[in-house]
Each structure stands twice: as structure tokens, then as C-alpha cells.
Amino acid sequence: GSPQEPMEGASSPFEPVPSSADGWTAPSAHGAGRAQEQAPETAGGPEHDQQQAGGQEPPSGLVPEDWQEQLERLVREKEELTHQLVRLQADFDNFRRRQRWELERSVDEAIGRLAARMLQVVDVPDPLPAPETLRTPERMPASEPLESLGLLPTIDWAAGFRETWQVGEAAAHRRLEWFLRNAVEDYHALRDRPDLDATSRLSPHLQHGEITPRQIWHATLRHSKGKWTKGVEHFLREVGWREFAYHILYHHPYTQTRALRSEFDSFPWSEVETPAYKAWTRGRTGVPMVDAGVRQLWRIGWMHNRTRMIVASWLTKNLLHHWRLGEAWFWDTLVDADPASNVLGWQWTAGCGADAAPYFRIFNAVIQGRKFDPDGAYVRQWVPELANLPTQYIHAPWEAPESVLRQAGVALGKDYPYPQEPLDTSRERALQMLEQWAKR
Ligand SMILES: Cc1cc2nc3c(=O)[nH]c(=O)nc-3n(C[C@H](O)[C@H](O)[C@H](O)COP(=O)(O)OP(=O)(O)OC[C@H]3O[C@@H](n4cnc5c(N)ncnc54)[C@H](O)[C@@H]3O)c2cc1C
Incomplete structure (x- = not known):
């Protein structure tokens, strides 16, 4: 009979059979697959059936007990080795990542030190004075009334904007003053805390031209009396990031839509x-x-x-x-x-x-x-x-x-x-x- 259909009276290779005095036992769960693989060679045919009935050969699907133990030990060892290998691979991956982190951190620190030194020697020109007059055309060209363009949304989704921001040049300078008086000294320590009002929030004002990086730079150093405290240094370094962003975009304009690292x-x-x-x-x-x-x-x-x-x-x-x-x-x-x-x-x-x-x-x-x-x-x-x-x-x-x-x-x-x-x-x-x- 095939291993899938065990002969009547013979032990099924899939059922555990207690060890018998003649030294034969059924394969364990681990061994079952192997017994199955071997079965077609040893099982089947009337001749084989006869041997099972009383000959010297072991019954189909059964293996000597010490082989069985060896097999089970080998299977256990293989499993243990596989586990060790998986653990080793994970440890190795973590090790590589940690190494990269550490390398990156030391590079970051070195760049930080360099940036700090560069900041202190860089010559940021004074802000340009405000223009004395702004010439407007004597006669404005004809135009559609602004309202007719229907630019305002029907759903007032900007209520939160109005509650949060004060628009305009004067408001931008007031915010800078507030920041210098209340937050710049702790900026390095608290700038990563989104639960606190600990950064300048000048980005919208900068973006809309209500204040300039030069004005921020000089006002900050005036406030600190030229001292590069940790807060001042970290803050001006961030203002420098904005310049860096423009540097990248200017020299690599394709980055607007494509990765700087082309791979x-x-x-x-x-x-x-x-x-x-x-x-x-x-x-x-x-x-x-x-x-x-x-x-x-x-x-x-x-x-x-x-x-x-x-x-x-x-x-x-x-x-x-x-x-x-x-x-x-x-x-x-x-x-x-x-x-x-x-x-x-x-x-x-x-x-x-x-x-x-x-x-x-x-x-x-x-x-x-x-x-x-x-x-x-x-x-x-x-x-x-x-x-x-x-x-x-x-x-x-x-x-x-x-x-x-x-x-x-x-x-x-x-x-x-x-x-x-x-x-x-x-x-x-x-x-x-x-x-x-x-x-x-
Ligand atoms: C995914 C992502 C998208 C961003 N998009 C914008 C954006 O569209 N516009 C924008 O102005 N900033 C952007 N930033 C940078 C930064 O988040 C904001 O400039 C900052 O949060 C503005 O808050 P603040 O004025 O209180 O900053 P502060 O901490 O007070 O910093 C002072 C000024 O420095 C400049 N600055 C600070 N951090 C950065 C930075 N990482 N990169 C460039 N400039 C910086 C800003 O002009 C900022 O106003 C982005 C950052 C990330 C991670």
C-alpha cells in the first residue's frame, strides 16, 4: 500500500507508535516527511507485503530507533542553527544600522561644529534701508474689480489662519521681538517641542517678504550684544538652512521634481x-x-x-x-x-x-x-x-x-x-x- 493509504494491520507512518521490543519505531512528526520521501522505494507490491508479514526487513515507513534519534537530533540541530542564523542576520543588520547612525551622528556633529564656526565668521550684509518713496503709476490701468474674480472660498476654511496669524511687516517685527525677548535663549533646548511656543514662527512672514533673513540676523546679534549663545547659534543656523535650500534649488533646479540623489x-x-x-x-x-x-x-x-x-x-x-x-x-x-x-x-x-x-x-x-x-x-x-x-x-x-x-x-x-x-x-x-x- 502507498504511505497515504496504509495497509490494514500495518502501522501508519503518520501515527505515533510506541517503541517495540524489536527496536523499530515509527518516525516522529519531523521524520514523517523523510519517511514519506522514502516510502515509494520501500513500500508497495506483494513481495513487500510478505516481508512485512514475517520477514527480517523493517515494516514500511519504520526506521531503526538509533537512526530515528539521530534524525531527530539532526532536525533539532538544524532548527537551532537556522534560529541562530536568523538572529545573527538580525544582529548584523542592527550592528550595521547602529554603525551608520554613529557615523552619521559624528558627521552631523562635525558639520555642526564647522557650521558654528562658519556662522561666526560669515559676513552677512546689513539689511537694505527701506525705499524712501515707491513710485506708483500716475494712471492705473483699467481692471476687473477684485471681488468679481470670486477668489474667496464659500466655505470659510481659513478661520484658524486668522485666529493664529497677524499679517504684515509690523506684525513680523513684533513677533521677532517677542521671540528674542522670550524664547531665543532656550531655542537650542526647546526647538523640537511641538507642544510649546518655542520657535520664532517667522516662516510665513519670511515667505511673504514681511521680514528678511538679514533683518533677523542683525536684530538677533544686536539683542545678544554679539554673543554667540547656544540659543542664538542654533537659531541663526536654522535661518541659514533656508539659504541652503535656495542654494540647492539654484544649483540643481531639477530637484523641484526629481531626487537630488538620482538613484x-x-x-x-x-x-x-x-x-x-x-x-x-x-x-x-x-x-x-x-x-x-x-x-x-x-x-x-x-x-x-x-x-x-x-x-x-x-x-x-x-x-x-x-x-x-x-x-x-x-x-x-x-x-x-x-x-x-x-x-x-x-x-x-x-x-x-x-x-x-x-x-x-x-x-x-x-x-x-x-x-x-x-x-x-x-x-x-x-x-x-x-x-x-x-x-x-x-x-x-x-x-x-x-x-x-x-x-x-x-x-x-x-x-x-x-x-x-x-x-x-x-x-x-x-x-x-x-x-x-x-x-x-
Ligand atoms: C517636510 C518638510 C517641509 C517643509 N516645508 C517648508 C516650507 O514649505 N517652508 C518653510 O519655510 N519651511 C519648510 N520646512 C522647514 C521648517 O519646518 C520650517 O521652516 C519651520 O518649521 C518654520 O517654523 P519657525 O519659523 O518657527 O522656525 P524656526 O525654528 O524659528 O527657524 C527660523 C527660520 O529658519 C528657517 N528654517 C528653519 N528650519 C528650516 C529648515 N529645515 N529648512 C529651511 N529653512 C528652515 C525658516 O525660515 C524659519 O522661519 C519644511 C520642513 C520639512 C521637514
């Missing part, structure tokens, strides 16, 4: 506005720090730099969508939308821009949240449906026990979505794809 032009990012992309634009990814950032942007037209990096990393890495999709969304929604800084920020985060080897930098939105929004105030402000969650769970509501969710009035999957998949899964997938690509 990433063919990276298989999705360019389709998938449901995951749409959920991202609406702040409904299920990852609080990402959703808070995107909702802040929608409401006030501005997002903190730390959260810009987190949401951009989520879209381009965890969701593997093209940086151009995110860049276009920012372009449509930011009040400081800037052709150079926006592209620089997106390409930097996506890993295809002006940075040493950043493709493996994937922001973990939960860890980032716990570090930079330690009390959860930022998430509570922009994702109010989670406001009553204890701080311990505010950045990862899916980790909260059912009773805690109930007490906080949160029905996950109803009031607030679950993430599409575990964060580690999407992170690992992105890492592997990016690593493969960078080797090409």
Missing part, C-alpha cells in the same frame, strides 16, 4: 492617491503624532518642524508614498509654502535629498511623540477625541487596555482609527526596500 528616481514609491494617502491628509492614520501634525497644518496652515519630519517620514517610509505627493499637499496647505525649503524638507526626510546616508532614518512616531510631546499636550490639542487618555497611552492608544479606553471615552476603530498595520511591520518593510535600493 532614488526609480524607487517604487506609490504616486497614487491611495486610501492610506487620503487618510494621511485628513489626519486619520491612527497614529496620534502624525494625525496631530496634519490636523495642525489643516487648521492653521503651519506645522512644527519636528512634526513635519514625522508626518513626512510616515508618508514616504511607513506608507511608501512618493515625496512629491506630500510636497504637493504641503504646498497647497502651508502658509509658509516655499519652493526651496519644502522640497529640501521632503527630500531630506524621504532620504533622497541633501544628506549623507539618511534613507535608513525612519522616524518612529510613537517614540518621537513620547520624547518631544512628553505630556501629550500637542496630541490632546489637535486630536481631541484622545484628550482623556492617560499620558502613558496618548501616543499609542492601541496599547491601552479596554477598561482604560472606555474610561477615556475612546472607542478605537469608531471614534479614532486603528493604524493600518503594526508600526514595526511597515518600518521593517521600508528599511529593507530602501537598503536594497541604496545598494544599487
